[in-house]
Amino acid sequence: MVSLVRVSAALAALVGATSAHAQATFDMKGGWSGTGKAIVQGLAAHHPPTETAKPAAGARLREVTFTYKIDGQDGPRFWSTMSSPHRTEPVIGVIAADGKRVYIVTQDGFVDGVVTDNDTIDTCFRQRLPDSAVAACNVIKRSK
Numbered sequence: 001m002v003s004l005v006r007v008s009a010a011l012a013a014l015v016g017a018t019s020a021h022a023q024a025t026f027d028m029k030g031g032w033s034g035t036g037k038a039i040v041q042g043l044a045a046h047h048p049p050t051e052t053a054k055p056a057a058g059a060r061l062r063e064v065t066f067t068y069k070i071d072g073q074d075g076p077r078f079w080s081t082m083s084s085p086h087r088t089e090p091v092i093g094v095i096a097a098d099g100k101r102v103y104i105v106t107q108d109g110f111v112d113g114v115v116t117d118n119d120t121i122d123t124c125f126r127q128r129l130p131d132s133a134v135a136a137c138n139v140i141k142r143s144k
Contacts, residue, residue: 026099026115028078032068036125036138037061044132045108046084066138082106109134118142 040047041059046066053060068091070080076095081088082104093104093111102113102121109127116122119142127134 025075026095026102027073027118028070028080028093028095028102029073030070031143032070032121032140033065033143034123034138034140035063035065036123036136037063038125038134038136040132040134042129042132044127044134045087045089047134048086051086064136066140068140080104082111113140 038047039056039059039061040053043049046064047053047060047062049060051062053062055061064084067083068080069083070078072079076097078093078095080091080093082091083089089107091104091106091111093102095102095115100115102111102115102123104111104113104123106125106127108129109125111123111125113121113123116139121140122137123140124137125134
């Protein structure tokens with residue numbers, strides 16, 4: 001009887017681990033795009049000070065369209081380029097074991113996201129450098 005309980009517990013753990021792993025293979029490949037709302041201080045590459053912006057107590061408010069082109073994916077890991085009208089940069093990322101949380105590292109900041117459905121990710125970007133700071137959120141949609 002004790003052996004049966006141990007085998008059942010091991011199978012339950014294996015099924016749980018397999019389910020978490022299956023969820024972590026959310027397909028990121030392809031194109032994603034959306035227009036985000038940002039607040040920016042200083043010189044940020046995707047938010048040049050010469051562009052139209054609304055002033056906000058020493059900062060500026062901007063809306064910028066970003067595009068991700070996911071070039072490859074191996075399980076939960078993926079690599080991509082992120083582009084705005086002002087810059088294109090390589091990025092890397094991972095999908096958490098729950099298959100819902102996405103973490104991306106850019107050349108100068110971090111994007112955290114939550115998958116809301118197969119074609120939508122709710123993202124927020126944070127950057128803090130000696131000469132700039134950016135906080136922005138964006139809903140990106142899979143390109144069809």
